[in-house]
Amino acid sequence: MIDLRSDTVTKPTEEMRRAMAQAEVGDDVYGEDPTVNELERISAEMFGKEAALFVPSGTMGNQVSIMAHTQRGDEVILEADSHIFWYEVGALSVLSAVMPHPIKGRNGAMDPEDVRKAIRPKNIHFPRTSLIVIENTHNRSGGKVIPIENIKAIRNIAKEYDVSVHIDGARIFNASVASGIPVKEYAKYADSVMFCLSKGLCAPVGSLVVGEKQFIEKARKARKMLGGGMRQAGILAAAGIVALTKMVDRLKEDHDNAKFLATKLKEIGYMVNPEEVETNMVILETSNLSVDASRFVKIMEENGILSNTISESSIRLVTHKDVSRKDIEEALNIFEKLFRKFSR
Numbered sequence: 001m002i003d004l005r006s007d008t009v010t011k012p013t014e015e016m017r018r019a020m021a022q023a024e025v026g027d028d029v030y031g032e033d034p035t036v037n038e039l040e041r042i043s044a045e046m047f048g049k050e051a052a053l054f055v056p057s058g059t060m061g062n063q064v065s066i067m068a069h070t071q072r073g074d075e076v077i078l079e080a081d082s083h084i085f086w087y088e089v090g091a092l093s094v095l096s097a098v099m100p101h102p103i104k105g106r107n108g109a110m111d112p113e114d115v116r117k118a119i120r121p122k123n124i125h126f127p128r129t130s131l132i133v134i135e136n137t138h139n140r141s142g143g144k145v146i147p148i149e150n151i152k153a154i155r156n157i158a159k160e161y162d163v164s165v166h167i168d169g170a171r172i173f174n175a176s177v178a179s180g181i182p183v184k185e186y187a188k189y190a191d192s193v194m195f196c197l198s199k200g201l202c203a204p205v206g207s208l209v210v211g212e213k214q215f216i217e218k219a220r221k222a223r224k225m226l227g228g229g230m231r232q233a234g235i236l237a238a239a240g241i242v243a244l245t246k247m248v249d250r251l252k253e254d255h256d257n258a259k260f261l262a263t264k265l266k267e268i269g270y271m272v273n274p275e276e277v278e279t280n281m282v283i284l285e286t287s288n289l290s291v292d293a294s295r296f297v298k299i300m301e302e303n304g305i306l307s308n309t310i311s312e313s314s315i316r317l318v319t320h321k322d323v324s325r326k327d328i329e330e331a332l333n334i335f336e337k338l339f340r341k342f343s344r
């Protein structure tokens with residue numbers, strides 16, 4: 001099977017497994033796990049923030065950040081196609097009792113003036129806007145990099161109204177590798193950033209939240225409340241340290257493979273725009289095929305390729321460490337055969 005469903009399917013490297021086996025550990029809830037402490041130190045330094053917190057998942061990282069930034073009854077501005085709005089089980093309303101205020105963006109980027117308009121004025125009838133979330137790269141837009149100028153402009157507006165900014169940077173290293181902008185620079189325009197070790201960086205588990213000390217203390221308490229205090233978590237953090245220090249530069253390979261895949265799919269006749277491919281995702285539209293997206297995903301699976309739909313007429317293909325250029329070439333042979341059968 002050629003697995004193009006997600007970069008989350010990547011397996012840990014041999015170096016990660018060795019580091020995990022040899023990790024020095026302690027009780028992290030007591031702050032005594034040296035490997036977790038080291039991972040948090042490296043993360044805070046990389047992002048130019050005072051402190052960091054290791055959490056089991058990107059979802060928990062986003063949710064403890066929302067809990068730490070908001071109060072019950074507040075409103076959170078986010079992009080209408082964001083992961084937090086679509087795929088986190090409505091957690092912000094359940095756990096933090098806040099209301100999402102979705103804004104439709106372009107390629108995942110919200111227009112700063114739309115953000116300004118969405119911030120609630122002081123009025124007894126209105127909730128308080130306390131947080132704006134930016135997702136970079138933007139998953140449902142096909143891994144689009146949010147331009148730094150857009151982030152800066154939103155940050156300036158947020159400052160004007162005393163609203164915090166959180167970046168859901170599950171794939172911020174993909175953004176950084178594609179744009180050449182260091183993650184520290186992105187983080188400069190946010191109060192907090194969540195990033196994942198377990199996607200393109202291939203660690204088996206884990207994400208981090210970075211921010212100022214006081215914010216991280218609140219997030220740590222929220223993590224405990226959610227049952228995310230993990231004791232001898234150094235075993236996991238050890239793989240995370242390898243992910244952060246050894247696996248970032250190779251993301252370029254995934255981006256090159258995605259571009260190659262898109263270019264060749266277009267040559268075959270598929271509705272794919274290689275110009276739109278900025279990181280490790282390719283969006284394939286199915287409206288020139290005789291079957292819809294979910295049926296085509298099934299057909300692809302029967303022929304050896306795994307993928308996911310993102311709508312009734314589009315499929316997402318994700319490149320990562322565990323699909324080589326040779327695998328992509330093999331996938332293209334299958335795609336060619338399928339196009340002959342299913343093109344309209």
Ligand SMILES: Cc1ncc(COP(=O)(O)O)c(C=O)c1O
Nearest residue numbers: 057058059060083135139168170
């Ligand atoms: C943009 C974004 N944010 C957050 C997450 C959540 O990460 P996790 O699956 O580790 O909870 C994902 C996962 O795919 C994501 O794509």
